[in-house]
Amino acid sequence: MPSSNPLPSHEANLFKKILKCYEQKQYRKALQHVKEILKKFPDHGETLSMKGLILNYTNKKSEAFECAQRGLKNDVKSHVCWHVYGLLQRSDRKYDEAIKCYRNALKLDPANLQILRDLSLLQIQIRDLEGFRDTRYQLLQLRPTQRVSWIGYAMSYHLLKDHSIANNILEEFNKTQPKTIDFEMSELLLYQNKIYQEAKLFEKSIKHLDDNKNFILDKLCLLEKKAFALTNLNKNEEAAKIYEQLIERNPDNLIYYQNLEASLNLNSIDEKLNFYAKLSEKYPRSDIPRKTPLLFLSDSKQFSSYVEEYLKRSFRKGITPLFKEIKCLYSEETKWKIIESLVVGYATCLETDNKFSNDSSQEEPPTCLLWVYYFLAQHFDYLKQYAKALVFINKAINHTPTLVELYIVKGKIYKHCGKVYDAVVCLDEAQSLDTADRFVNYKCSKYMLRASMIKEAEEIAAKFTRETSHPAEYLKEMQCMWYEIEAANAYRRIGKFGDALKKCHQVERHFQEFIEDQFDFHSYCMRKMTLSSYVDMLRLEDRIKSHPFFYKASKIAIEIYLRLNDNPLKEMGAELDTNTENLSPAELKKLKNKQKKQQLKAQNEKEKQQQLEQKRKELNKQKNKEDSDLEQPIEEELLPEKLERPENPLEECNRFLKPIEEFAAQYPETHYLAFQVYYRKNKPLLMMKALKKIKKNSNTVDYLAKFHYCACKFLLKYEKEKCSYNTDVLGVIQNELKHLELFGQSVEKLNENFLSVNQNNFESLIVGSKILYDLNPNENQQKALDLFKNISKENLSINLITAIDAFRSVAENHYFGKCSKEEVENIRTKLKEFFTEATIFKTPEEQANDLINCVQGLSINSFVSSVNNDITDQMTSVNIR
């Protein structure tokens, strides 16, 4: 260990001991030695640095940094000090800084293996692939006899998509290796084959597989790879043979069947039927060969006889997810009509004499009728015939009131009608029938969140969370994102934007964590030789934010930030005044009392939570003692009050908007959100880019309407601001406008035309009326509102979600500016004509009543005496809604 500041031999030995202790994680002992050295040489740089490193592992972050910094200051010529400082930066997730430190360390000690390895890990983590390749090259030069050196170097080329060099390196390396029959060799061979296939060298791939078939232990992977290669070479006969083997191994893998069918080149319906009939006979327990013909059969007679057999068998066996299995057939009207008439027929016959048909001799078990009812309820629900669906689900419940699934479906039907509280009651019932079922528990909790019953949802979810921590806290720890997203939506609905944003940010942080979590795998996978999975993981991580959870959380966050931008919240404490304008003194007093009570309650809750937190911390401490490898940086706490009062809401969007623009570009909604952000930022080129993407990805009425909205908004802004754009920008925009056939168009005319063409379409009506209003807010408010007055069930079809969105926009988000109560009421009653039962279109009083009834009946409240308190809390939130 060369140093610019050598210690005398006694202390030098101690220093060596420190290193040893550190490697063996004997941190306390190491610190004792540190203390001894520092007694004599209080400024010894490397010792100070080591102290910092060790402290970092014992969770004393700030002290650790201080030590490492002092150490470095005292000995800038020491690679140890630089290395340590880099390690600390890394543990703080400052990867760029860490890389700089490592580079400085390497300047002082270019051949230091440990530092090179650490550098390569960081480079792959941040996907500096070229840097990674160079570092791996150096490592290979220094340690040419090690397997990992070769593989790492080859992998660097593979990741850079330079397949031929990657192959050459691996081939060279394999020449020097004796072939052994073990897992690691097998994985290495499969990895090599993966590169061949990615390079489309299928001949070579097959030869490689054949030559090494005794050394490849993962036979499934071997077969799949070979079949894939053969298919790509059009060697269909050979491929078919392998797919047959694969089906033999796993008769429930749909892809094998599809590939087998394709490689056999079956054309006529009869050939296909014959093919699946044979497979069905061979694999009587597999669903696939029986179900597939239902998809391709087009003759209704033939379909009818096949589906009849399929349905009867499923009802007899009691296949619970039967409807889900064949829902895919419902895109064809003839097919669902056949299914409907068959199953309705079964119901009638089974009701009278337990048989599927009058001329049948076979008597069926009573569960058949139950499953038939259950199926029909889902069938009619899917077709939006909710009244009929309810009839059948109630028949089923009368028949067998103990079956949990029935209450779930009933809740779902209510949900589709918009009856959120009735839906909760059903799911709560389901949940209470089997409290050990985690799926039902989750469903119930989710339905409660949909009804904005956050406290109840938490209580239900708590049945499956650790007792020592707060449920929401636990769910965060478990990265339970469905919960966080639904909770964010619920908080937004009741106007708690800060809490909603907190949930969104938590989701964002989970994704950040997923990315950080790769770190440990870089060295682990290389060592364990799980190379193919490792490369797959890297590729997954590259696109991790394309996951729907990230998209959903981002959409909510951006929408809230837009709202906070347009309509910022008042300073803390000032919010009390907002709703008090119209209240009588008595009401005001009541309200203040209530608020006081709430504050008290909140404080109590907080104290409780703090106690829990304390407990948890102690537990954690204990855990840390056992496992001191914990080196996570401390994250800034997410405070709802702060989150909902951002200094610059539009900038806050970036964290969410940038990734979805990259990874969710296929959704027009992404660009619709982007447009709205850029519109407020007044970025004409970015607006134009978003506008074009909406156009490109829009094929539904909904998004054609949104395109119209954005186009009009753009034109309005453009007319107003174009003098301030520079000439290049102006040129580009004018050109693009011409492409979009918008150049020189008058917004008024465009909108008039749009409205008249799309009279029968609610989405367009909403957008058209909004533009009408925006054209002249003072004069057109009434005109815009009037457009809603004439809608009726005869001339318009609306879906519930759009209706709810529209109503919220007008009532809460001042879509048409501030409207009088009467106008909001008018729209509410209008929309109620379409959705007579939906909770949201009922009067506030009715809603409050529904809520009280719902909460009182809940299983969690049946033993709780404080029900009344909770209900008053909930009622306030209803009124705010």
Add this chain to the structure above:
Amino acid sequence: MLSIELGDITIHNIKQLKKINQVVFPVSYNDKFYKDVLDLGPLAKLAYFNDIVVGGVCCRIDLTDNKRRLYIMTLGCLSAYRKYGVGKLMLNHVLDYCEKDGNFECVYLHVQINNDVAIDFYKKFGFEIVERKEQYYKRIEPADAFVLKKSFEKK
């Protein structure tokens, strides 16, 4: 293809027993009844028909009058699932329990006097009407009950 079997009653599925009793019996049982059921062990069981709960049986040991008798509190099956042997399975379970125990003088229960189906059912297993209790039920008509009893010979 039919499978009928018994399963334990736990805190997680006790509400299913409640559902059964609610629709099968004209009398309703209070919360205490269900709380006590959880401690009955093999004396309380659910009956499953193709993995769905369709019936339940609850008994208790009666030690009054210095005798050791088994009393069947409830034994019921959803109407759609009758005549498939669900009741038989439950009752046989109870009788087996008594036999294994060997120290019961008898097993007995109450039946509303007009419930011919139930009376016939128990008679098939050797039960006999031994007494008529007048005004046994409070809120249902007829209010009288038969006591059905099956005695065991002491070993």
